[in-house]
Amino acid sequence: MTGRSWLSMTFGMVIVASALCLYLAWQFDPYGIWKEPKGRSLSIYFFERKVKLLLNERYVPTNFEGLIIGPSSSSNWSVPSLNGTRIFNESLPGGNAAEEQLLLVQALKKGHFRLGVLLLSPGMTRDHDLEDGIEKTTTSEAMASIHLVFDEVAMVLQAHHIYFSKAETAPDGQIIDYLSKRLDPQPADPDDYRIDSVDLNKYRDMVNSLRDQGAFIVYVVPPYYEPCYRLVKQQNDAYVAEMQKELPVGQLIDFGQPGFDALRNDPNNFYDCVHTTPDGSAKVVALLQKLVPQVMNR
Amino acid sequence: MSFNSFPYLLVFLPIVFCVIELSRRLQVPRLPQACLLLASLIFYSYGRISFLPYLLGSVLVNWIISRWIGRSSGVMKRKALQVGLCLNIAYLSVFKYVNFFLGIIPRFAHFKVLIPDFPFPLGISFFTLTQIMYLVDCYEELIHPNSLFDHATFVTFFPYVVSGPMSRAKRILHQFPGLNGSKGPSAEQLARATFLFSMGLAKKVILADVFSNVADFGFSNINRLSGTESWTIAMSYTLQIYFDFSGYSDMAIASALFLGIEIPRNFDSPLRSTSMIEFWERWHITLSSFITTYLYTPILLCFDRATLGTAAIATLLAMTVAGLWHGPSWTFVVFGVIHGAGLVINQYWRKKKLPRFPRLISWCLTMAVICTAFVFFRSPDIHTAISLLGHMFGGTNVFGHSSFKIMNGEGHRLMVAIYLLAEISGVLIVFFSRSSDQLQRGFTPNWKNAVATATLLLLSMLYLNSNVARPFVYFAF
Numbered sequence: 001m002t003g004r005s006w007l008s009m010t011f012g013m014v015i016v017a018s019a020l021c022l023y024l025a026w027q028f029d030p031y032g033i034w035k036e037p038k039g040r041s042l043s044i045y046f047f048e049r050k051v052k053l054l055l056n057e058r059y060v061p062t063n064f065e066g067l068i069i070g071p072s073s074s075s076n077w078s079v080p081s082l083n084g085t086r087i088f089n090e091s092l093p094g095g096n097a098a099e100e101q102l103l104l105v106q107a108l109k110k111g112h113f114r115l116g117v118l119l120l121s122p123g124m125t126r127d128h129d130l131e132d133g134i135e136k137t138t139t140s141e142a143m144a145s146i147h148l149v150f151d152e153v154a155m156v157l158q159a160h161h162i163y164f165s166k167a168e169t170a171p172d173g174q175i176i177d178y179l180s181k182r183l184d185p186q187p188a189d190p191d192d193y194r195i196d197s198v199d200l201n202k203y204r205d206m207v208n209s210l211r212d213q214g215a216f217i218v219y220v221v222p223p224y225y226e227p228c229y230r231l232v233k234q235q236n237d238a239y240v241a242e243m244q245k246e247l248p249v250g251q252l253i254d255f256g257q258p259g260f261d262a263l264r265n266d267p268n269n270f271y272d273c274v275h276t277t278p279d280g281s282a283k284v285v286a287l288l289q290k291l292v293p294q295v296m297n298r
Numbered sequence: 299m300s301f302n303s304f305p306y307l308l309v310f311l312p313i314v315f316c317v318i319e320l321s322r323r324l325q326v327p328r329l330p331q332a333c334l335l336l337a338s339l340i341f342y343s344y345g346r347i348s349f350l351p352y353l354l355g356s357v358l359v360n361w362i363i364s365r366w367i368g369r370s371s372g373v374m375k376r377k378a379l380q381v382g383l384c385l386n387i388a389y390l391s392v393f394k395y396v397n398f399f400l401g402i403i404p405r406f407a408h409f410k411v412l413i414p415d416f417p418f419p420l421g422i423s424f425f426t427l428t429q430i431m432y433l434v435d436c437y438e439e440l441i442h443p444n445s446l447f448d449h450a451t452f453v454t455f456f457p458y459v460v461s462g463p464m465s466r467a468k469r470i471l472h473q474f475p476g477l478n479g480s481k482g483p484s485a486e487q488l489a490r491a492t493f494l495f496s497m498g499l500a501k502k503v504i505l506a507d508v509f510s511n512v513a514d515f516g517f518s519n520i521n522r523l524s525g526t527e528s529w530t531i532a533m534s535y536t537l538q539i540y541f542d543f544s545g546y547s548d549m550a551i552a553s554a555l556f557l558g559i560e561i562p563r564n565f566d567s568p569l570r571s572t573s574m575i576e577f578w579e580r581w582h583i584t585l586s587s588f589i590t591t592y593l594y595t596p597i598l599l600c601f602d603r604a605t606l607g608t609a610a611i612a613t614l615l616a617m618t619v620a621g622l623w624h625g626p627s628w629t630f631v632v633f634g635v636i637h638g639a640g641l642v643i644n645q646y647w648r649k650k651k652l653p654r655f656p657r658l659i660s661w662c663l664t665m666a667v668i669c670t671a672f673v674f675f676r677s678p679d680i681h682t683a684i685s686l687l688g689h690m691f692g693g694t695n696v697f698g699h700s701s702f703k704i705m706n707g708e709g710h711r712l713m714v715a716i717y718l719l720a721e722i723s724g725v726l727i728v729f730f731s732r733s734s735d736q737l738q739r740g741f742t743p744n745w746k747n748a749v750a751t752a753t754l755l756l757l758s759m760l761y762l763n764s765n766v767a768r769p770f771v772y773f774a775f
Binding site: 001002004006009011018021047133143144145 | 484485486487488489490492743744745747748749751752755756757759760761763764
C-alpha cells in the first residue's frame with residue numbers, strides 16, 4: 001500500500017465513522033435536542049451533570065413546569081407531579097448550589113416554571129466546586145461525544161430489555177445510585193455545616209430567578225436516619241434557620257419535625273445517614289405529594 | 299493553543315500544512331519559513347497575546363548576544379557568553395523563582411516582604427533553556443550565529459516552543475533549506491506523522507486522563523488509603539504523567555513531521571528501566587541531555603579531578619537544579635534530590651561492581667524510587683507528600699481496598715469496567731508494547747494500522763468533544 005492510499009483510507013474511515021456518529025446522534029437523540037422533545041421519555045444513565053445540562057436545553061423546558069433542586073439526598077426521588085405540576089428532578093449526586101444554578105440558568109432560557117422545590121441541605125452550600133466539566137458542556141456534545149456513545153448503548157440495551165442496573169431510571173431526572181449500607185451514626189463535622197458564600201449567592205440567585213417567573217417556592221429539609229439525626233440536629237436546625245434568614249421567603253417542609261419520626265426511624269428507608277433507599281424515596285415522594293399541595297394552598 | 303484541542307486539530311494544523319505546501323509552490327525565496335514563523339507566533343499567542351512580547355524579547359536579546367559571541371574572541375567571547383547566561387537565568391528567575399525565594403525570607407526574618415505578582419509566560423522554561431543551549435553552541439563554535447529570521451523561526455517553532463522537546467539549533471537549522479525547497483514531505487512521511495499523532499493524541503486524551511482520575515481521587519483522600527492503594531495511586535500518577543508528556547511529545551514530533559522537519563524524540567519506554575541511569579536515558583531525553591551537557595559536566599569540571607565523590611556531588615547538584623527547574627516549590631526540589639540520590643547510588647553500584655540484582659528486582663526498586671519521587675512532584679506541599687509516603691511505607695493496613703470500593707462506587711459498573719479496560723491497556727502498553735517512537739520508525743502503510751489510526755483518532759475526538767480532557771501537566775512548567 002502506498003502512503004497516499006493509506007492516508008486516503010485512514011481519513012476516509014474517520015470521515016465515514018464521524019458521519020455514522022452524527023447519524024446515530026440524530027437517530028437516538030438521548031438529550032432531546034435534535035428531535036421534537038415534547039412527550040418523549042428520556043432518562044439519565046451516566047455523566048449526570050452533563051446530561052442534565054443538555055436535557056435542560058429543550059427536553060425539560062418543553063415537558064416540565066416544576067423543578068426539584070438539591071444534592072444527592074434528593075437525586076433518586078422520582079416525582080412525576082406535585083399539585084398537578086409535572087416535576088423534573090435537577091438534583092445531582094454530590095451537587096452544590098453552584099452546579100444547580102448552572103442547570104437552572106440553562107432550563108430558564110426556554111422554560112417557564114410554576115414550582116420550585118429546593119432542598120435545604122448542607123451539601124448544597126459546602127463548596128462551589130464544579131465537577132465533570134459541567135461548566136464547559138456544549139450542545140456539540142450531543143452530536144458526538146463519549147457520554148453520548150454511552151447513552152446510545154444504554155438506550156439500545158433498554159429497548160431490548162437487556163439487564164443493566166439503571167434501566168429502570170425514570171424520565172424525570174431521577175438518578176439511581178446503589179449505595180452500600182452504612183448506618184453507623186457519626187457526630188457532626190463542623191465543616192459540613194459551613195455556608196460557602198459563593199454557594200449562598202448562587203442559591204439566592206436560583207430562588208430569585210424562579211420567583212421572577214412567578215414560581216411558588218418550597219424549601220424542603222430532607223429526612224435523616226434518626227440515630228444520625230440526633231447527633232446533628234442542633235447543627236442542622238441552626239443551618240436551616242441561617243439559610244431561611246438569608247434566602248427569600250418560601251414555604252418550608254421539614255422532615256426533621258416530630259411528625260416524620262416513623263420515616264426517620266426505619267433503617268430500611270436509608271442507605272446511610274442521609275441517602276434514602278428506593279423504598280425510603282418512595283415514602284418521601286408520597287409525603288411530598290401530600291404536603292406540597294397543602295403548603296401551596298395555605 | 300493545545301495540541302489536544304479542536305482548534306489545533308481541525309483548523310490550525312491543516313491550515314498551516316496547506317499554507318506551507320502552497321508557499322513552496324510559489325517559489326518565493328524563504329516564503330515557507332516566513333509562513334512557519336508567522337504560524338508559530340499565532341500558535342504561541344493564541345488566547346494570551348500578552349505573553350508574545352516576552353518570547354520575542356527573549357529571542358531578540360539572545361540573537362544580539364549570539365552575534366556578539368560570534369564576532370568576539372578570547373576573554374571578550376567568554377564574557378559575552380557569561381552575560382548571555384546570566385541574562386537568561388535572571389529572566390527565568392524573575393518570572394519563576396522570585397516569589398519562591400522572597401517567600402522564604404519571612405521564615406528566617408521577622409519582617410514582611412512584598413511579593414510581586416509577575417506573570418508566568420507560557421513555555422518560558424523551555425525557550426530559555428533552548429537559547430542557553432544555542433549560546434553555548436555558538437561559544438563552542440559548534441554553529442555559527444545565524445540571522446534573526448532563522449533564530450526566531452528556530453526558537454518559536456510551534457511544535458516545541460511551549461513544552462519541548464528541547465532542540466539544539468544545529469539539529470533544526472540545517473532542515474530549513476529543505477523547508478524552503480519546492481518539495482514537501484512525501485505521502486509516506488505524512489502517513490507516518492498521522493500514525494504517530496494518533497498515538498500521541500490517544501495517549502493524552504484517553505490514557506493519561508483515565509489514570510489522572512485514579513490519581514486525583516487518591517490525592518484528595520490520602521487519609522483513607524491503605525498501603526496497596528497508596529502504591530496504586532503513586533503508580534497511577536506516574537503513568538498519568540508518562541502518558542501525558544510522552545503523548546504531548548509524540549504530537550509535537552508528528553506536527554513537525556507534517557512540515558517535513560524532524561525534532562528529537564523525548565521518551566523511549568522509560569518505565570521499563572531497571573536502573574535510575576537507564577531511566578534518565580529514556581525519560582525526558584532532551585532535558586537529561588541538557589542536564590548532562592550544561593549542568594553536570596560544568597559542575598564536574600569545577601573540581602580538580604573527577605572521582606566518584608565529585609561525580610556524586612555534581613549529580614546531586616545538577617538533579618536538584620533540574621528539580622527546581624520544574625517549578626518554584628520545595629516538592630520539586632525534593633523530587634530532584636531523590637532522583638539525584640538514586641543516580642548516585644546507581645553510579646556507585648556500577649563503579650564498585652557490586653553484585654547485580656535480578657532484572658525484576660532491579661525494575662521494582664527503580665519503580666519504587668520513581669513513584670516516590672513523583673509523589674513529591676504531584677503533591678501541593680511536602681506535608682501532603684509525606685502523608686502519602688506514610689501510607690506507602692507505613693506497614694499498617696497494607697492490603698485494605700475500601701477506598702477503591704468507594705471510588706468505584708462513584709461510577710456505574712459499565713463505566714468502571716471501561717475505565718478498568720483503559721487502565722489495563724495503559725499498563726500493557728507501558729510495560730509490554732513497543733514505544734511509539736519504535737512503532738513509527740517501523741511504520742509501513744497497511745490496512746491494519748490504517749484501521750488502528752482511524753480508531754484512535756475517532757475515539758480521541760469523541761473524548762475531546764466530551765470536554766473532559768485536561769490540560770497538559772507540563773504546560774505548568
